[in-house]
Amino acid sequence: MNRELLTQGAEGRVFTTSWLGQSVIVKQRFPKTYRHPDLDAQITRERIKAEARALVRCRSFGIRTPAVYDVDFTTNEIVLEEINDSVTIRNFIYDAVNKLQSMNSPVFMNLAEKIGKTLAKLHANNIIHGDLTTSNMLLVPPYDTSDIILIDFGLSSVDERPEDKAVDLYVLERAVLSTHPNTELFVQQLLSVYKTAGGKVAAEVINRLDEVRMRGRKKLCFG
Ligand SMILES: Nc1ncnc2c1ncn2[C@@H]1O[C@H](COP(=O)(O)OP(=O)(O)OP(=O)(O)O)[C@@H](O)[C@H]1O
Numbered sequence: 001m002n003r004e005l006l007t008q009g010a011e012g013r014v015f016t017t018s019w020l021g022q023s024v025i026v027k028q029r030f031p032k033t034y035r036h037p038d039l040d041a042q043i044t045r046e047r048i049k050a051e052a053r054a055l056v057r058c059r060s061f062g063i064r065t066p067a068v069y070d071v072d073f074t075t076n077e078i079v080l081e082e083i084n085d086s087v088t089i090r091n092f093i094y095d096a097v098n099k100l101q102s103m104n105s106p107v108f109m110n111l112a113e114k115i116g117k118t119l120a121k122l123h124a125n126n127i128i129h130g131d132l133t134t135s136n137m138l139l140v141p142p143y144d145t146s147d148i149i150l151i152d153f154g155l156s157s158v159d160e161r162p163e164d165k166a167v168d169l170y171v172l173e174r175a176v177l178s179t180h181p182n183t184e185l186f187v188q189q190l191l192s193v194y195k196t197a198g199g200k201v202a203a204e205v206i207n208r209l210d211e212v213r214m215r216g217r218k219k220l221c222f223g
């Protein structure tokens with residue numbers, strides 16, 4: 001089947017193609033030559049397993065993710081449902097900002113609220129995403145009212161510790177603030193909804209987030 005390259009990252013490539021008559025996404029991980037081949041094969045395998053497991057786990061808790069159609073450990077590929085007409089939240093924000101939408105407008109406050117609720121549910125079920133960015137969240141038409149669809153779980157884990165959940169949120173906070181200008185209120189709204197939606201556990205995570213931020217700042221200052 002013909003494959004069309006969608007993205008090429010440091011870890012692998014993402015293609016669109018068709019598979020048993022369906023439009024699918026193939027994520028292929030390739031070897032890292034600087035690693036020992038045995039270790040590399042093991043890490044690649046773990047990433048693929050983590051990704052497939054988390055995608056299925058999310059669906060079982062009612063969190064939207066692409067369906068997993070196939071996992072192949074000889075080619076290091078995973079075949080996923082293609083989410084038709086989807087846009088990444090990153091591009092959704094860029095487009096809306098280009099159309100002169102202020103980051104503090106209701107469209108974005110609603111979006112922040114939806115992300116906050118989705119992540120509260122993810123963490124309530126002890127799923128740590130590991131790479132939360134606006135490129136790893138999709139929207140489908142009608143974009144303004146779409147559910148959040150989470151993707152790219154290669155660095156995910158299952159963990160109940162508030163620390164790991166706080167680091168997950170910290171990664172997202174840094175990613176949003178550095179990718180999208182004027183998003184302080186957006187992040188604030190996202191975290192406040194996360195805290196309300198996630199109850200006692202989420203409150204602990206938000207407390208812990210302060211410590212994680214402080215460590216992050218020290219690291220920036222002292223290397
Ligand atoms: N199931 C899907 N449906 C539609 N588009 C997708 C899907 N999965 C991925 N994409 C698109 O491909 C891009 C890259 O996918 P993904 O984030 O999974 O890979 P990656 O960032 O290269 O992964 P990794 O960090 O694990 O190497 C996404 O940002 C999105 O635009």
Ligand SMILES: [Mg+2]
Pocket residue numbers: 135136152
């Ligand atoms: Mg990604």
